Amino acid sequence: GAVVSQHPSRVICKSGTSVKIECRSLDFQATTMFWYRQFPKQSLMLMATSNEGSKATYEQGVEKDKFLINHASLTLSTLTVTSAHPEDSSFYICSASLGLAGRDTQYFGPGTRLTVL
Amino acid sequence: AQSVTQLDSQVPVFEEAPVELRCNYSSSVSVYLFWYVQYPNQGLQLLLKYLSGSTLVKGINGFEAEFNKSQTSFHLRKPSVHISDTAEYFCAVSDLGSGTYKYIFGTGTRLKVLA
Numbered sequence: 001g002a003v004v005s006q007h008p009s010r011v012i013c014k015s016g017t018s019v020k021i022e023c024r025s026l027d028f029q030a031t032t033m034f035w036y037r038q039f040p041k042q043s044l045m046l047m048a049t050s051n052e053g054s055k056a057t058y059e060q061g062v063e064k065d066k067f068l069i070n071h072a073s074l075t076l077s078t079l080t081v082t083s084a085h086p087e088d089s090s091f092y093i094c095s096a097s098l099g100l101a102g103r104d105t106q107y108f109g110p111g112t113r114l115t116v117l
Numbered sequence: 118a119q120s121v122t123q124l125d126s127q128v129p130v131f132e133e134a135p136v137e138l139r140c141n142y143s144s145s146v147s148v149y150l151f152w153y154v155q156y157p158n159q160g161l162q163l164l165l166k167y168l169s170g171s172t173l174v175k176g177i178n179g180f181e182a183e184f185n186k187s188q189t190s191f192h193l194r195k196p197s198v199h200i201s202d203t204a205e206y207f208c209a210v211s212d213l214g215s216g217t218y219k220y221i222f223g224t225g226t227r228l229k230v231l232a
Contacts, residue, residue: 043222104149108160
């Protein structure tokens with residue numbers, strides 16, 4: 001149980017285009033989802049916290065207009081990188097928690113590697 | 118602000134030897150503590166967690182960790198490692214006082230098991 005998927009696993013795009021990454025909880029309802037960014041050989045940096053049906057809460061320094069997050073249902077959250085640039089190239093990982101009763105533990109997706117040319 | 122320190126960026130160890138990966142956190146309030154493992158180009162897999170109760174926590178793959186409140190530590194141990202344990206290990210803390218259940222991650226420790 002508690003499986004989280006991400007799609008796509010890898011994407012290459014041209015500078016200036018937008019890319020959408022999907023995060024799905026496959027066998028549970030996720031009230032809260034989190035989006036992280038991981039640079040090579042570094043730790044995970046939290047970008048935003050996403051609650052179903054409400055606006056995402058962004059961490060300091062993360063541009064909300066550049067990284068659009070939509071949590072449309074209890075099993076799906078999307079991250080859209082708008083007008084991507086090479087510096088946005090990174091490994092993006094989402095996680096989900098098991099609703100209010102299980103919000104203490106996050107279950108992570110396999111990640112999406114974004115390369116912007 | 119909450120912080121997590123993993124002092125060892127890299128730990129080489131021979132197969133079947135014991136290993137300890139260190140994690141210290143800074144917090145004056147109650148916390149939840151986690152260890153995750155990340156294999157190359159993959160997401161994070163939960164190894165174990167401490168929420169409350171017994172300070173010795175057993176996880177998957179033969180790993181265990183001990184919560185030490187006085188030393189604000191949560192070190193990860195395994196008595197005998199395998200080649201397949203080679204991976205990146207992350208310690209994370211969730212500050213109960215924040216009410217957000219956000220994680221703060223350490224910088225990770227790369228465990229390399231040698232034959």
